[in-house]
Amino acid sequence: MNKEILSKLIKIVGSANAIINKIDMAKYLTEWRGVYKGRAGIILKPRTSKEVSKILKVAYETNTPVITQGGNTGLVGGQISFDSNHIVLSLTRLNKVRYINNLDRSITVESGLTLMELQNYCIQNSTFFPLSLASEGTCTIGGNIATNAGGVGVLYYGNTRDLVLGLEVVTPSGKIIDNLKTLIKDNTGYSLKDIFIGSEGTLGVITAATLKTFPLPKEKYTIILKIDSPKKSIETLRFIQENISTPLTAFELMNQLSIQFVTKNIPNTLSPFSDFKWAVLAEFSSLEANNDEIEKIQNILNKLIKLGLVEDGVISSSLSQSKEMWKLRESISESQKAEGGSIKNDISVPIKFIDEFIKKGSSITKKIIPNARCVIFGHIGDGNIHFNISQPTKVKKEDFLKNEKNLRKKIVELTMNLDGSFSAEHGVGVTRKAELKKYKKDELNIMKSIKKSIDDKNILNPGKIIDY
Numbered sequence: 001m002n003k004e005i006l007s008k009l010i011k012i013v014g015s016a017n018a019i020i021n022k023i024d025m026a027k028y029l030t031e032w033r034g035v036y037k038g039r040a041g042i043i044l045k046p047r048t049s050k051e052v053s054k055i056l057k058v059a060y061e062t063n064t065p066v067i068t069q070g071g072n073t074g075l076v077g078g079q080i081s082f083d084s085n086h087i088v089l090s091l092t093r094l095n096k097v098r099y100i101n102n103l104d105r106s107i108t109v110e111s112g113l114t115l116m117e118l119q120n121y122c123i124q125n126s127t128f129f130p131l132s133l134a135s136e137g138t139c140t141i142g143g144n145i146a147t148n149a150g151g152v153g154v155l156y157y158g159n160t161r162d163l164v165l166g167l168e169v170v171t172p173s174g175k176i177i178d179n180l181k182t183l184i185k186d187n188t189g190y191s192l193k194d195i196f197i198g199s200e201g202t203l204g205v206i207t208a209a210t211l212k213t214f215p216l217p218k219e220k221y222t223i224i225l226k227i228d229s230p231k232k233s234i235e236t237l238r239f240i241q242e243n244i245s246t247p248l249t250a251f252e253l254m255n256q257l258s259i260q261f262v263t264k265n266i267p268n269t270l271s272p273f274s275d276f277k278w279a280v281l282a283e284f285s286s287l288e289a290n291n292d293e294i295e296k297i298q299n300i301l302n303k304l305i306k307l308g309l310v311e312d313g314v315i316s317s318s319l320s321q322s323k324e325m326w327k328l329r330e331s332i333s334e335s336q337k338a339e340g341g342s343i344k345n346d347i348s349v350p351i352k353f354i355d356e357f358i359k360k361g362s363s364i365t366k367k368i369i370p371n372a373r374c375v376i377f378g379h380i381g382d383g384n385i386h387f388n389i390s391q392p393t394k395v396k397k398e399d400f401l402k403n404e405k406n407l408r409k410k411i412v413e414l415t416m417n418l419d420g421s422f423s424a425e426h427g428v429g430v431t432r433k434a435e436l437k438k439y440k441k442d443e444l445n446i447m448k449s450i451k452k453s454i455d456d457k458n459i460l461n462p463g464k465i466i467d468y
């Protein structure tokens with residue numbers, strides 16, 4: 001990178017917050033699984049929105065691309081810089097809580113705050129922020145907004161998009177747009193915040209957000225159910241939703257293999273049942289703390305067993321047992337690492353087609369890779385399935401991964417034939433660009449014109465989502 005540009009940039013954040021040596025840069029240039037390894041000219045760690053604005057002004061004047069990064073937990077390569085002339089803008093120091101207002105049920109925070117810090121801050125202030133992902137200790141609220149993250153609470157509280165009231169965004173030319181409103185109703189033309197949500201760092205740098213908060217549940221009740229098929233799990237979901245007033249706030253399906261991988265590879269985990277095909281982890285959140293809730297849940301469990309929808313079930317009797325149950329679900333991705341190569345699909349289909357997708361997807365997989373091990377789990381109540389394939393035990397990783405392109409193509413074809421989405425949660429980044437081009441031609445043209453009108457010099461995250 002040109003020395004003059006470097007020195008202008010370093011001056012803005014101070015040399016302690018600018019990284020140019022290769023060893024220190026490495027952690028910002030490698031993604032979580034090591035799938036993408038990048039390059040950059042400099043990593044900058046601004047502390048304020050004004051510093052972000054100054055950096056973008058220099059970038060704009062000098063045509064220097066900027067890759068915004070939060071916690072670097074993204075799974076589609078969006079946060080990785082692939083060019084030694086590019087700037088990585090790491091926002092982890094921009095992490096203050098600006099204000100909280102329980103009457104408005106809102107909180108305004110800077111974008112580099114981690115999701116877990118945000119959740120904890122809300123609890124300390126007797127309120128609740130419901131977004132929850134397995135990466136919450138590291139991912140940032142800015143990254144969550146930029147990817148419109150999902151997670152386990154979507155069933156009841158919605159995606160990140162549904163939780164955002166207003167944003168502060170720095171445009172590619174360095175202008176700070178302050179739209180940190182707490183309004184529920186604001187029909188004043190196009191919803192600009194919605195254009196930035198899910199834009200994966202390609203349209204603006206989100207520096208702060210005003211978010212919705214919710215009443216803090218007094219109790220959470222976790223149950224784990226033994227179920228014969230995904231179809232029965234959906235019927236179980238609907239039966240619960242129609243027959244109990246306590247909010248059902250999570251409903252996660254896991255196949256037997258996903259739990260076997262966890263109990264084999266993650267210490268201090270135990271399978272809930274000795275023999276089963278599928279398990280559902282469900283959570284109820286209640287604003288009241290009394291024993292009636294447990295009784296209600298026990299009653300519904302008895303009814304489900306009587307109806308033949310559920311074979312067996314365990315209700316957590318303590319916080320530690322509930323944590324153990326959640327650990328099974330949250331450790332699946334981690335446990336899969338120990339089983340060698342994997343081909344991951346983050347798809348969604350209309351709920352009515354989940355059973356068909358799983359049956360057909362498994363059969364397609366076995367035809368292409370005999371003995372492939374299908375790790376199937378996900379937020380079944382949103383139609384979002386992580387359909388991940390681990391390599392067969394007696395096949396070399398390289399040979400297994402040779403099938404990736406063909407298998408992914410077939411799984412995406414199946415998904416699209418069932419009216420689904422080829423990226424339910426993780427975004428497009430660089431990983432899903434080809435599918436976007438193939439399946440969303442008309443939308444892509446509109447996306448390109450939006451990108452051109454906001455980022456005329458293509459300096460924000462070029463080459464991610466779209467090329468132009």
Ligand SMILES: Cc1cc2nc3c(=O)[nH]c(=O)nc-3n(C[C@H](O)[C@H](O)[C@H](O)COP(=O)(O)OP(=O)(O)OC[C@H]3O[C@@H](n4cnc5c(N)ncnc54)[C@H](O)[C@@H]3O)c2cc1C
Pocket residue numbers: 032067068069070071072073074075077078079091111132133134135138139140141142143144145146147148149150151152200201202204205206207333425426429461464
């Ligand atoms: C173990 C694990 C579990 C996960 N589970 C889920 C899950 O359940 N649901 C889900 O949706 N995702 C999940 N993810 C993916 C990931 O955690 C989310 O996409 C998360 O929202 C990314 O946040 P981040 O701060 O790490 O962003 P990064 O990875 O740093 O960036 C992601 C994208 O957002 C852009 N970006 C980041 N910050 C900003 C900003 N302030 N302004 C503008 N653009 C920005 C980047 O340029 C990039 O394109 C998981 C990841 C892991 C590793």
